[in-house]
Amino acid sequence: AQTVTQSQPEMSVQEAETVTLSCTYDTSENNYYLFWYKQPPSRQMILVIRQEAYKQQNATENRFSVNFQKAAKSFSLKISDSQLGDTAMYFCAFMNFGNEKLTFGTGTRLTIIP
Amino acid sequence: GAVVSQHPSRVICKSGTSVKIECRSLDFQATTMFWYRQFPKQSLMLMATSNEGSKATYEQGVEKDKFLINHASLTLSTLTVTSAHPEDSSFYICSARTTRGSYEQYFGPGTRLTVT
Numbered sequence: 001a002q003t004v005t006q007s008q009p010e011m012s013v014q015e016a017e018t019v020t021l022s023c024t025y026d027t028s029e030n031n032y033y034l035f036w037y038k039q040p041p042s043r044q045m046i047l048v049i050r051q052e053a054y055k056q057q058n059a060t061e062n063r064f065s066v067n068f069q070k071a072a073k074s075f076s077l078k079i080s081d082s083q084l085g086d087t088a089m090y091f092c093a094f095m096n097f098g099n100e101k102l103t104f105g106t107g108t109r110l111t112i113i114p
Numbered sequence: 115g116a117v118v119s120q121h122p123s124r125v126i127c128k129s130g131t132s133v134k135i136e137c138r139s140l141d142f143q144a145t146t147m148f149w150y151r152q153f154p155k156q157s158l159m160l161m162a163t164s165n166e167g168s169k170a171t172y173e174q175g176v177e178k179d180k181f182l183i184n185h186a187s188l189t190l191s192t193l194t195v196t197s198a199h200p201e202d203s204s205f206y207i208c209s210a211r212t213t214r215g216s217y218e219q220y221f222g223p224g225t226r227l228t229v230t
Contacts, residue, residue, distance in 0.1 A: 033217055043205060045158075045221035091157060095217060100146060102209075102219060104157045 002027045004094050004105035012111040013082055020067075021077045021108045023092030031097035034068065034075045039107075040088040048090070051075065053097075079110075087112045117141055118210050120222035127198055127229055135193045135225045137208030143188035144210035148219065149181075152205040164191050198229040 003026045013019040025034070036048040051059045051068050058066050063083075067076045079086055092105040117140040127133045137147055146165050150158040162178075164170040164185035172178045180202075182194040191210075195202055205226050209219040 037221075043152075043207075043224045045207065045209070047218070050218070097217075100148075100211060100217065100219075101160055101163065102148075102158075104159075106157050 002029075002094050002096065002103045004092050004103050006090075006092055006105035006108050008108045009106070010109045010111070012113055014113050015082060015084060017082055018078060018080045019082055019110065021079075021090050021092075021110065023075045023077070023105055025073050025075065025092070025094050027073070027094065027096070029096050033095045033097065034066075035093040035095070035102070036064070036066070036075075036077045037091045037093060037104075038086075038088045039091065040085075045091075049077065082112045084112050084114060086110060116212065116220040118144075118208065118220050118222040120206075120208055120225050122225060123223065124226045125228070127227070129199055129229055130197055132194055132196045133198055133227060135195075135206055135208075135227070137191045137193070137210070137222050139189045139210045139220070142210075142212050144191075144212065145188065146211040147185055147191040148209045148211075149183060149191075149193050150207040150209070152207060152224075154205075158207060161193075195227065198227070200229045203227055203229045 005024045032053045034051045038046045038048050049061045063080045065078045089107045091107045094103045119138045121136045149161045152158050161176045162170045162172045164183045170183035185191040207224045209221045
């Protein structure tokens, strides 16, 4: 079974600063997908960014980028120029290719301080 | 596009009664829908996977007779919590996948169930 570990239960950073959230996972598979989801106080899950394991290039979505290290099974999320609206729970998630189930990490509560 | 709704957003029921939660894909056909449970300050735990027109597949430890899932159409799945007890109080979230072969899931806004 796959496991996803987020070792930072809570983080806080000043507005406009850069923050990196860590995520590691364990799998014996070679083809899979990785995701970062944001859950703001409204509880609505929002996809932030995704990475296909076969792609070597790190995914980027505006202020959000990942550092995907396949050999180390690490998938960190970097948020640049953080904004107050980034305050939320962030979940790292894993999905095997061909298996539609998502496995979530325990989450990191991120607070952006004005 | 890819909007998923849930109804109701909040529900309070008495112990021993049943409650139904609806999950709808508003602008796409969902061949597969997923039901998750989230306890306060915890992660999402997959309860079951439902495919349109077939029986749901439940995760280990989830009682299928207690959590009845029906996926009768390509846009609607329902979760019925039967004979609810206070320990069933939780936040229930559904998600939907657009078509076979697509891996992305779109999440509903969740339903908070409180059993008194």
